[in-house]
Amino acid sequence: MLNFAHGAVQWLTSQVLNTTIPVTGLGFTPKALRFYWVGLQSNSPTNANSQAVNQRRGVGFASSTTSRASVGTTSLNASGNSDCGSIWSNTACVITVSAAGAVDGLLDISSFDTNGFTLIVDDVTPQNITVFWEAWGGSDITDVTIGAIAEPAATGQVFYTANGFSITPGGRARDCCVMFAGVQSVNASGVGQAQDSGLHVGFAAPGLADDLPGQVTVCGNSDDASGTMDTDGYNQTGECLSMIVIAGGNPNARALFNVSGPNEFFLNWLARATTNRRSIYMAIAGGQWQAGNTTIAGNTLNSTSTLSALPFNIKGISLIGAMKTQSTAATSTVQDRIGFGSGLSTTSRNSAAVLDTNNVGASEINTSINYSSVLVYPSNAGALQTAYDINVIGANQIQLITDTAGGVANEWIGYLAFGDKKVTAGTIGHPFIS
């Protein structure tokens, strides 16, 4: 059995140090948590769009009160010159950073509970932020490993710990996934940098339908201290990690994922440039996972995109995107725009996105959070630009639909789908059916 739940917590400036934020009602004890945020806050079920808050975005992971990691960036809104910061931590699951490079907000895990989990404020947030969470549990998940990645000094293979990962005798990796995120900072945990706001997010899973691992990455960056806003992005299938060059331009870090043997995976670094630039990962052993991308006509109302014949009974999906077609390999496109989403039914979905607008005189940070879409993007005027929903979710398929047609044709959406092993139909009581 694999369990999945998702939701949001409201992290408010009024919550003083050591305030606890309990999350209940999951119906199971989580084993792995993933968090994402963009800097905007709105209570569920009220959707919101804005061009009035600073970008404070990031991704975090947690598997226990002592095993967690997070990355965070900031890009100030309405700043004459771009003003950005970057940080990562292995002692918090949610983190924010000032443009001067100082940590200025922390959430940590207080406890994993029978029916949920509890967060605790370790540093009061500088602005109200909705933090979305995804939780996985159940007996299928056997191990969760959270780790840090320092960009290597040379290209080629580097191996990372992933407890419980295995290769079958036929040489095929099974039943596992890795989630990635990273920033521009090269500093130690908890020590930020006044640096470009680059953030990457990725998924990888060996897949069950073929031997090639599925993997997707999206990243975006704003060039710190630029007189005219200089923002870029990159989104690619077949890579799990990417990062834009500092000062803007094409990605100069790119990596491929594969499982190499028991209790480890490797990244094949196709490109690297900044030694010790930091990423984090959460590797989950057990469960059924598939990573890849789909495309949708984001500019046509009610157009659909279907992931069918998934080799498991789907329990939910996590999405990433940039409201762009797929990038040419190793080549960025303008606009730092990243969208996050998660869903488990046609009525249970969350999403958030941030656009740091390119080529404007003063910075324009546009944010959206949405409780009725599985993926959403703001316009460059701080309004809703486009939204996608779950139209159908069945035993082994999921269909997305364009609910607000402000996107682009052939729009790229990266996904991580997950679920239970298929159970062969049969008669209860049959000697081979339990």
Place this chain on the structure above:
Amino acid sequence: MSYIFEHINTEILDPEVYGSNEEITFKCENFLYYARCFQGILQYVKGEDPEEYHNWPIPPTEAEIQAHEDRRHLFNQDHSIVQDWIDTLI
């Protein structure tokens, strides 16, 4: 095109934590830049905020700001320009 680099100082940053990192501050065309190196190999170049022009209070012209930004991009996309200069310091 060639650039004239004026070396300001070299500061070793917390080598126990970061390994062998160096940050070299240099001036080029009256803007400050910070070259972060790892064991002598350039990792990236950060540029001074154009509002903090080194000749302050004489403000930079728009053309100088644009040239500064173009230079920052160039230094980060082609490390050899600054790396060759750093190599002469060692």
